[in-house]
Amino acid sequence: MKVAITAQGKDPAAAMDPRFGRCQYFVIADTEKSTFEAVANDNLAAGGGAGVATAQALVNRGVEVVLTGNVGPNALRVLQGAGVKVYSTTAPTVQAALQQWQAGGATPLSQATVGSHFGMGRGGNRW
Amino acid sequence: MLVTVASGKGGTGKTTIVTNLALALAKKMPVQVLDCDVEEPNAHLFLHPVFQEEEEVTLPVPEVDNTKCNGCGKCSEVCAFHALAVAGGKVMTFPEMCHGCGGCAFACPQGAITEKPYRIGVVARGQAGRIDFAHGRIDVGVPLAPPVIRAVKRLARKEGLTLIDAPPGTSCPVVAAVKDSDFCLLVTEPTPFGLNDLKLAVGMVRELGIPFAVVINRSTLGDLRVERYCRQERIPVLLKIPFDKRYAATYARGKCLVEEYPDWVPAFVGLWQEIERLVSQRARAAGN
Numbered sequence: 001m002k003v004a005i006t007a008q009g010k011d012p013a014a015a016m017d018p019r020f021g022r023c024q025y026f027v028i029a030d031t032e033k034s035t036f037e038a039v040a041n042d043n044l045a046a047g048g049g050a051g052v053a054t055a056q057a058l059v060n061r062g063v064e065v066v067l068t069g070n071v072g073p074n075a076l077r078v079l080q081g082a083g084v085k086v087y088s089t090t091a092p093t094v095q096a097a098l099q100q101w102q103a104g105g106a107t108p109l110s111q112a113t114v115g116s117h118f119g120m121g122r123g124g125n126r127w
Numbered sequence: 128m129l130v131t132v133a134s135g136k137g138g139t140g141k142t143t144i145v146t147n148l149a150l151a152l153a154k155k156m157p158v159q160v161l162d163c164d165v166e167e168p169n170a171h172l173f174l175h176p177v178f179q180e181e182e183e184v185t186l187p188v189p190e191v192d193n194t195k196c197n198g199c200g201k202c203s204e205v206c207a208f209h210a211l212a213v214a215g216g217k218v219m220t221f222p223e224m225c226h227g228c229g230g231c232a233f234a235c236p237q238g239a240i241t242e243k244p245y246r247i248g249v250v251a252r253g254q255a256g257r258i259d260f261a262h263g264r265i266d267v268g269v270p271l272a273p274p275v276i277r278a279v280k281r282l283a284r285k286e287g288l289t290l291i292d293a294p295p296g297t298s299c300p301v302v303a304a305v306k307d308s309d310f311c312l313l314v315t316e317p318t319p320f321g322l323n324d325l326k327l328a329v330g331m332v333r334e335l336g337i338p339f340a341v342v343i344n345r346s347t348l349g350d351l352r353v354e355r356y357c358r359q360e361r362i363p364v365l366l367k368i369p370f371d372k373r374y375a376a377t378y379a380r381g382k383c384l385v386e387e388y389p390d391w392v393p394a395f396v397g398l399w400q401e402i403e404r405l406v407s408q409r410a411r412a413a414g415n
Contacts, residue, residue, distance in 0.1 A: 048270070049209025049224045056203060056212045074221055081214030 003029045003101070004058050005094045006068040010038035012095040018069025021051035022119035027094045028063060031102075036094075050119065051075030059084065067097045072119070073112040088113060129289050130402060131163075131308040133332075135324025137295035139314045140344035140368070143378065145292045146173040147385045151395035153257040157287030160255070162262035163304040164294040165248060165275040171262060172381050176255035184263065184278040185244035186227035186271065191218045195239035202231035202240060226271065248275040252282060259284070273303035280304070288399070297324075297331045305332060310406050311339040312365070317349030322356060329362065338409045340401070345370040365401045366394060 006023035008015040017023035026039045042057070043050040051071070055078035058066065066079060066086045079086050087106035091097035100106050132141045132148075141164075149158050162170040189202065189211060198216040203209075210225040211218055222245045232240040247269045252261040263279040265272055272294065280303075283289045293304035305311055311332045315325040325341070332339045341357050346367035357364050368374070368384075377387045384391045 046209070049221070052209040052212050052221060052224070056209075056214070059212075059214050060200075074224075078212040078214045078219060081212070081217065081219055083215055 001031045001065065002061065002063045003031060003065040003067060003098065004061075004063040005029065005097050006066075007038070007094045009094075012036050012093070012098070014094050016067075016069065016089070016091060016094060016097055018090075019119035020066070020068045020071040021054045021075050022046075023054075023068070026058065028061065029094075029098055049074075051116070052078055055079045055082075055084075065101070067091075067101050067106060070114040070118060071109060071112055072114055072116050074116060076109065076112050128287075128310070128403075128406065129283055129291065129308045130310045130312065131291040131293050131305045131337075132312045132314060133293035133301055133305055133328060134295055134314040135297060135326070135328035136315065136321050139295075139316045139321060140342070141295070141314050142170050142173065142292055143344065143368075143384065144312060144314050144342055144366075145290045146170055146383050147391065148395050148399060149174065149258050149290055150383050150385050151392045152288060152399055155396075157259070157284070158257070159259040159282075159284050159287065159289040160261075160292070161279050161283060161289060162260075162292045163276045163279050163300075164292055165263035165265045165272050165279070165300070166294060168262040168264060168292075170292050171255075171260065173378075173383050174255035174258060174260060175381075176253040176258070176260035178251045178253035180253075181249050181251045182278075183246050184248045184250055184275045185246050186222075186225060186274055187229060187242035188222040188225040188227060188245040189220050189231045189240045190243045191220065192239045192241070193217065195237045196235075197237055197239075199236065201234045201236060205230045205234040223269070227274065247271060248278075250275070250278050250282070272300035276300055276303040280307075297327045301328075302331065302335070305335060305337060308337055310402050311335075311337045312342055312402070313339055314342045314344055315353055316345045317343060317351065317353045319352075321349070322353050325353060326356070329360065338405055340365045340405060342366045342368070342398070344368045363401070363405065366398045 004026045006017040007025045007027045008017045028037045043053045051074045055075040059082040086109045089097045089106040091100045162168040200213040203211040210221045248265040263275040294300045315321040340363040347369040
């Protein structure tokens, strides 16, 4: 199963990025093969629609689970439409997020945690 | 003639110039006011028009026929605005992101996409005494002002003077408002912000190739850097309105300067004559 974790770096030790559509990287873990693959997020600086485009990119890669901090309404609609399960976690690193999810500690999301444009920085990143 | 009143900085007095110029000239010639600051139109608060009709502004957004769609994803690939996504073999549309270009319908090999109108705002028109008035109002939450602005501008008449109240700034909505004008007045104030944003606005109108001049509002506040800049750049300053608490009170009551202080009428008539002169000068220069 492919699990995508929003990250600020390219490896399992990297810090998580709490944003979905505008995260810096995705570390995609293959839970059967125990391998990790890093993908730079092309939509980090998109003018608009970053959530939709990012969700589409993950769907196209066959990702089945997403671990992130916050996700907006449009991205969630696309992910849910493709049957991708989305979890929120505050784990500090990619590895820690994966372990938390595997232990059943990540929070499944059925609705958006933030509004549109949250990841653009205006009023964002307030924790 | 189409004259747009713009500014880099907001709150410098675009509407003050538009409404006073309109009132000062309305007795002499046909005048039309188009308030294109569709995110927060305010010229009606000063001209008090009686609105007679209102028309919806719509954008053509995609509608997918799921019996024809095979989920190939071409539509989502061509969309520069991420207004379509394919998930679980089905197309999802996000009309609030759509710019109405029609690219998705064009690219769909199945002919599964048709376009349906999606409301983004209204254009209201009416009469303020002898002044023909119209403004646009974008719906709350809609990010796309230019189509509403273009809908207002389609009402521009050929004869007489049409004055456009532009949005502040120098972004797409402002360009949509200023484009195709015969002349552009840039309203500024003698403050560091006023100067900084004036420079940006000057860059924009120069890029558009539209003749322009400057009006300095609250000219007795601040410093002389705006005037120095205009001199250096050979930009004519056509009018200066000093800061006066009484003028601010007039504005706050929803009244116009030329109504409460008729001594200002000749200044606005003179402003119009200067614009006419600069436009005809430019036309002659272009003809040579």
